[in-house]
Amino acid sequence: MTDSVAVSDDVQVAAIELRAESTSTRGQRWRRRYGLAAIGVAIIVAWMLVALLAPWIAPYRPDLVDVTQRLLPPSAAHWLGTDTLGRDVLSRLLYGARVSLFVSILVVLLGAAFGILVGGIAAYAGGWVEHALMRFTDLVLCFPPIILAMAIAAALGIGTVNTMIAMLVVWWPKFARLARGLVLVQRHQEYVEAAHVIGYGPGRVLLKHILPNALGPLIVLCTLDVGHAILVFAGLSFLGLGVVPPTAEWGAMVSEGRELVEQWWCATFAGLAIFTVVMGFNFLGDGVRDWLDPRARRR
Amino acid sequence: MASVTGSTLAPGVADAPPAASMRPLLDVRDLRTYFDTDAGVVRAVDGVSFQVFPGETLGIVGESGSGKSVTALSIIRLLQEQSRIASGKIVFRERDIVAMDEDDVRALRGDKIAMVFQDPMTSLNPVRRISDQLVEAMVIHGRHDRPSALRRAIDLLGRMGITAPERAIAGFPHQFSGGMRQRVMLAMGFSNEPVLLLADEPTTALDVTIQAQILDLLRELNADFSAAIVLISHDLGVIANVCSRVVVMYGGEVVEEGSTEALLADPKHPYTWALLNAAPRLDRNTPGEKRLTTIEGTPPDPLNWPKGCRFAARCPFRIEKCDEHPDLLPVGEARRSRCWVTQMGQNLPRRSQTHAAQAPDVMLAEAALATPPEPILELRNLVKHFPVPKETPFSRQQVVHAVDGVDLTVYRGETVGLVGESGCGKSTLARLIARIHTPDSGSMTFEGREIAFATPAQMRPLRRRMQMIFQDPYASLNPRMMVEQILAEPVRFHGLAADEAGLRLRVNELLSLVGLTASAARKFPHEFSGGQRQRISIARALAVAPEFIIADEPISSLDVNIQAQIINLLIDLQERLNLTYLFIAHDLAVVKHISDRIVVLYLGKVMEIATSAALFAAPLHPYTRSLISAVPIPDVAVERIRQRHLLQGEPPSALNPPSGCRFRTRCPLAQDICAQQTPLLIEHRPGQWAACHFAGQTDPAQRYAS
Numbered sequence A: 001m002t003d004s005v006a007v008s009d010d011v012q013v014a015a016i017e018l019r020a021e022s023t024s025t026r027g028q029r030w031r032r033r034y035g036l037a038a039i040g041v042a043i044i045v046a047w048m049l050v051a052l053l054a055p056w057i058a059p060y061r062p063d064l065v066d067v068t069q070r071l072l073p074p075s076a077a078h079w080l081g082t083d084t085l086g087r088d089v090l091s092r093l094l095y096g097a098r099v100s101l102f103v104s105i106l107v108v109l110l111g112a113a114f115g116i117l118v119g120g121i122a123a124y125a126g127g128w129v130e131h132a133l134m135r136f137t138d139l140v141l142c143f144p145p146i147i148l149a150m151a152i153a154a155a156l157g158i159g160t161v162n163t164m165i166a167m168l169v170v171w172w173p174k175f176a177r178l179a180r181g182l183v184l185v186q187r188h189q190e191y192v193e194a195a196h197v198i199g200y201g202p203g204r205v206l207l208k209h210i211l212p213n214a215l216g217p218l219i220v221l222c223t224l225d226v227g228h229a230i231l232v233f234a235g236l237s238f239l240g241l242g243v244v245p246p247t248a249e250w251g252a253m254v255s256e257g258r259e260l261v262e263q264w265w266c267a268t269f270a271g272l273a274i275f276t277v278v279m280g281f282n283f284l285g286d287g288v289r290d291w292l293d294p295r296a297r298r299r
Numbered sequence B: 001m002a003s004v005t006g007s008t009l010a011p012g013v014a015d016a017p018p019a020a021s022m023r024p025l026l027d028v029r030d031l032r033t034y035f036d037t038d039a040g041v042v043r044a045v046d047g048v049s050f051q052v053f054p055g056e057t058l059g060i061v062g063e064s065g066s067g068k069s070v071t072a073l074s075i076i077r078l079l080q081e082q083s084r085i086a087s088g089k090i091v092f093r094e095r096d097i098v099a100m101d102e103d104d105v106r107a108l109r110g111d112k113i114a115m116v117f118q119d120p121m122t123s124l125n126p127v128r129r130i131s132d133q134l135v136e137a138m139v140i141h142g143r144h145d146r147p148s149a150l151r152r153a154i155d156l157l158g159r160m161g162i163t164a165p166e167r168a169i170a171g172f173p174h175q176f177s178g179g180m181r182q183r184v185m186l187a188m189g190f191s192n193e194p195v196l197l198l199a200d201e202p203t204t205a206l207d208v209t210i211q212a213q214i215l216d217l218l219r220e221l222n223a224d225f226s227a228a229i230v231l232i233s234h235d236l237g238v239i240a241n242v243c244s245r246v247v248v249m250y251g252g253e254v255v256e257e258g259s260t261e262a263l264l265a266d267p268k269h270p271y272t273w274a275l276l277n278a279a280p281r282l283d284r285n286t287p288g289e290k291r292l293t294t295i296e297g298t299p300p301d302p303l304n305w306p307k308g309c310r311f312a313a314r315c316p317f318r319i320e321k322c323d324e325h326p327d328l329l330p331v332g333e334a335r336r337s338r339c340w341v342t343q344m345g346q347n348l349p350r351r352s353q354t355h356a357a358q359a360p361d362v363m364l365a366e367a368a369l370a371t372p373p374e375p376i377l378e379l380r381n382l383v384k385h386f387p388v389p390k391e392t393p394f395s396r397q398q399v400v401h402a403v404d405g406v407d408l409t410v411y412r413g414e415t416v417g418l419v420g421e422s423g424c425g426k427s428t429l430a431r432l433i434a435r436i437h438t439p440d441s442g443s444m445t446f447e448g449r450e451i452a453f454a455t456p457a458q459m460r461p462l463r464r465r466m467q468m469i470f471q472d473p474y475a476s477l478n479p480r481m482m483v484e485q486i487l488a489e490p491v492r493f494h495g496l497a498a499d500e501a502g503l504r505l506r507v508n509e510l511l512s513l514v515g516l517t518a519s520a521a522r523k524f525p526h527e528f529s530g531g532q533r534q535r536i537s538i539a540r541a542l543a544v545a546p547e548f549i550i551a552d553e554p555i556s557s558l559d560v561n562i563q564a565q566i567i568n569l570l571i572d573l574q575e576r577l578n579l580t581y582l583f584i585a586h587d588l589a590v591v592k593h594i595s596d597r598i599v600v601l602y603l604g605k606v607m608e609i610a611t612s613a614a615l616f617a618a619p620l621h622p623y624t625r626s627l628i629s630a631v632p633i634p635d636v637a638v639e640r641i642r643q644r645h646l647l648q649g650e651p652p653s654a655l656n657p658p659s660g661c662r663f664r665t666r667c668p669l670a671q672d673i674c675a676q677q678t679p680l681l682i683e684h685r686p687g688q689w690a691a692c693h694f695a696g697q698t699d700p701a702q703r704y705a706s
Helices: A010-017 A025-056 A089-126 A126-141 A145-156 A160-187 A190-198 A204-238 A250-257 A265-292 B068-075 B102-109 B130-140 B144-160 B176-191 B206-227 B236-242 B262-266 B270-278 B362-370 B426-433 B457-464 B483-492 B499-511 B517-523 B530-542 B561-577 B589-593 B610-615 B620-628 B636-641 B674-678 B698-704
Strands: B026-037 B040-052 B057-061 B084-091 B115-118 B194-202 B228-233 B245-250 B251-258 B375-387 B398-411 B415-419 B440-445 B467-471 B546-551 B580-584 B597-602 B605-612 B682-685 B688-690
Touching: A025 A089, A025 A265, A089 A126, A089 A160, A089 A204, A089 A265, A089 B530, A126 A160, A145 A160, A145 A204, A160 A204, A190 B467, A190 B483, A190 B530, A204 A250, A204 A265, A250 B426, B026 B068, B040 B084, B040 B251, B057 B068, B057 B467, B068 B084, B068 B194, B068 B228, B115 B176, B115 B426, B130 B144, B130 B176, B144 B176, B144 B561, B176 B206, B206 B228, B206 B236, B206 B620, B236 B262, B236 B517, B236 B636, B245 B262, B245 B270, B251 B262, B251 B270, B262 B636, B270 B561, B375 B426, B375 B580, B398 B426, B398 B605, B415 B426, B415 B561, B415 B589, B426 B440, B426 B546, B426 B580, B457 B467, B467 B530, B483 B499, B483 B517, B483 B530, B499 B517, B499 B530, B530 B561, B561 B580, B561 B589, B580 B589, B589 B610, B597 B610, B597 B620, B605 B610, B605 B620
Parallel strands: B057 B228, B057 B245, B115 B194, B194 B228, B415 B580, B415 B597, B467 B546, B546 B580
Antiparallel strands: B026 B040, B026 B084, B245 B251, B375 B398, B375 B440, B597 B605, B605 B688, B682 B688
């Protein structure tokens, strides 16, 4: 019964939104709310710089094979040691950031764009269009995503682009589902009806009026999803499907080092790299979610 | 099944004013409830004192943000976590509730003090049976064991007017309508024989006919259980109907207090005066004068109350002394007011005198009548049914008969009011005319062109001439667009501005047309109050310079004073731009005030069409008569002598409407023929149409009485 207290008064509503302890300062509240997100942004920016500057900061070429130097533990010459072919792990890690970040961000962006389009059209059009599009989405969702991506990647052949295509195929449905729900909510708002009464066509209403208001949770899903995409791509690479062998990629590095228990440095540092990026994007996603939710923002 | 109570019950005036010697049941002394927020301390309740005597009915009236709900929540200590009672005492039966510990307060809640909230749809737990919820409330306070509690629960539901309580009690909340749920809430409130019931806007979410039933019930309960009732409402009519004494709140303070009768007849605070004058009244005829008396401006900022009188900035009777903060002092017998002007013995002017200067343009109206009226919109047998999702693929397809054969003609330049209870199809009808929905059958001509099944491309040029204003000012504006974009987009879309400069000019023109400053253009909707947003919404409708505007409950979510401002704006615009309105509302007084002709809708069918004056003077249809008599009037003297024809029960489901006349299940005049033959909409008097076999006949109760 206490939940249902009628808060008709504007003052009270405002006060609930402004819920905060008067004792803490603005700075303290900002840190509590966005501190982790700031750390996440720092991690992501750092990795992006690394990816961009890899040719200049890497001590060796990533594909420089020197069999005499194979499986060396971390030392002054090779800070993170060398792998089975004598390649410098640090250099491969730095170059690997390019592939992993590029692929994951691109997959998420393209997947989101396609999914939002499908879900948005389905929700907005309704009727048989919605049924057709959403049943198709369900069909793709039925398959375990990694297995389906594996099958597609295997059929297309090894290679970064092929793996990305495979990932895209399994990536869009969740965005379609979420977008459909969000658009459905907005579709019956009075401002959308007002747009119809003015005479706007369906495309304009969907793109200019509905989608901007539905975008918040989708952006959050995007940021949280980049970490997931890195893991899936790393997983596919780990299974030998991702990148063509000499190319440095984190998942592939973990895969190559997985049996080398004694030479732990081969797999561990690549694993740590994946871990930090995933964490970074998760922190950022949480922050964006709080920031986009006006009630949480002022809490 | 249907019956009529032709009671002439004097609402809440039977009990004499409390004797000075009597001990108050509840004594609120200098209560201050504050909210701690990022922006600072909101002093929502700022020094409120009042007393409630045993068995008394006290009304607390005020607009949103006046602190009336927070006062009630403070009394039972149900405040949200960021709010706190900063100081003051709430003495209930010799004990201070403020000083009690949590266990003692909990023992009090639902036992000696009960509360009923505004929204009956969320006040009950949806996953538990009514019986469980009622029994729990009694068992928890240790007054009954389960079997006796169940017996009492059934008994209580029966007394609250629920038919077949033995069966109803096993149901879940979703099986009950809003009015029924509010009855269950009242049953729960009275289950432990409280001595005080706090009712926070208990009828605001309900239809007027259901509201009348609940208010009747409250009065009966007050008499039967001799529990004191504190009724919180924004509606003076509701308060006048139930309460013997009234406390008026403004800006977190009590600004006036007195007996209902005296306070309504002769307000001693300008705010009360403004409240009384801003609301159109059903029992008053103001031919020609459509504008309402409003007070300008908006309520003060609770973060930073003004130093002097909090109402001074909006007060039409302001004097120099108002820079000082007035105290709540006696003005006359058993009355107190927080106003320098009335404390000095001056009276506030009688209603409507301030507007006498603005004489209506009678000449213009007569000139308009001289030319034969030209129809702008004609509906013929318009039908819209919504299919309900089937439970299984094999079950029969059920449809909601939302609009079921409506005929209506709207003439150029007039205002047609559309009234009816919720679910009667008035919003659907509006959306059919605006072609948000496509009708199933029937014809619809707008300016001579058939539009019932027009394609979007065919509709587009007509959109310029027909626009719509929506109900919810918070949902009807795109939150991500600036006001400038909201207003410019339609102009640009229909190619109504030559260039960007012309566009900007047009936006500013629109803003000034609805009484907003040009600075509003660069703001987002959330930076405005509800009333201002509704002005923006009106500006958007006007952006394409339409001739016909459908207004779907444009004022129902606004405070009384803001309502009056918007009504005046709509009337101004109609005169200046020669607009035609289809005005939809559930508030009959507002519809009566603004409309030339009125259409009464019931379950998707037109019951009666008449000119505003004729409809209220001599309604032909029994439903119209009941609707009119259900509206509470903020005047005790009028209420006392009013003939009332209260409807029993709830409207039947639109899934399966009754055969013949749809109203027959609640009609006091119903005969066998009503079930067999659907009455046609016939012109019984010139210009007055009704769909009833016994149109214009007085009801049996009245016949027996005379």
